[in-house]
Amino acid sequence: MTLFVGERIVHKTFPPITRHRLALYCGASGDHNPIHVDLDFAKQAGFPDVFSHGMLVMAYLGQALTDVVPPSRIRSFSTRFAAITQLGATLTCEGTVAELLEHNGEKRARIALTTKDQTGEVKLAGEAVVAL
């Protein structure tokens, strides 16, 4: 894989977040926190509605990444959850080569990653280090 700094290698948009998707993710991920699927619980906790699991958004970002980088080449993957992802959000994941480096003789790239909703608000900001 030949990359250059500044190159955008990840770019993928996902379908809008629905209650149904959150219910499926609750079961599929084992994260049964009711705040993501039970409106009564979410309101009690002070939120206007249920909202996405951060890890669902990170899973989408991971998918966008491994569409272009084989999973076996990923050395690390990290994100900060910058804002809550609301129902109806259409998420776009992007990744740009931020740095080329070498670790114990292995050539690597650091990919700066973001996930934004349809208004451009950053939901996730993170990075992956991948072997070239």
Next chain:
Amino acid sequence: MVDQSAVGRSFTPVTARVEPGRLRFFLDTLGEENPVYRDADTARKAGYAATPVPPTYLFCLEMMDATEPFEFLTALDIDLARVLHGEQRFDYHAPVVVGDTLTFRPKVTSVTEKKGGAMTLIVVETGVTNQNGVHVADVSRTVVVRNARPS
């Protein structure tokens, strides 16, 4: 409120098996169509012994097979309704594939107060080993606790 005394606390290790049916449910939920995750031949050609798991799935495996998925919150007396996910990190050392049996060993590595005590950030780091004792990954999560205002 959680304080520095929580640092170093460890929780019950979790053993989880990477089961193909559960993994398929996860892939379907995400609309994941990458053949490396779905087709054993494609995975083998990519150098895996069997189909690998997607990058965030380790987080799920630990929760799915924990007897008490929110044990660390209960143990630290944190209300689930006051918790948000702040950060998440995965460091991968070796492949994880369908059929593997993993052991997760979580422990608290830091507690930080923010915004004058309005929030507490708790970092839980989890080492992951497989059935052969290979250290396959390290997983780190930061949870944000929205503390109640003192009345």
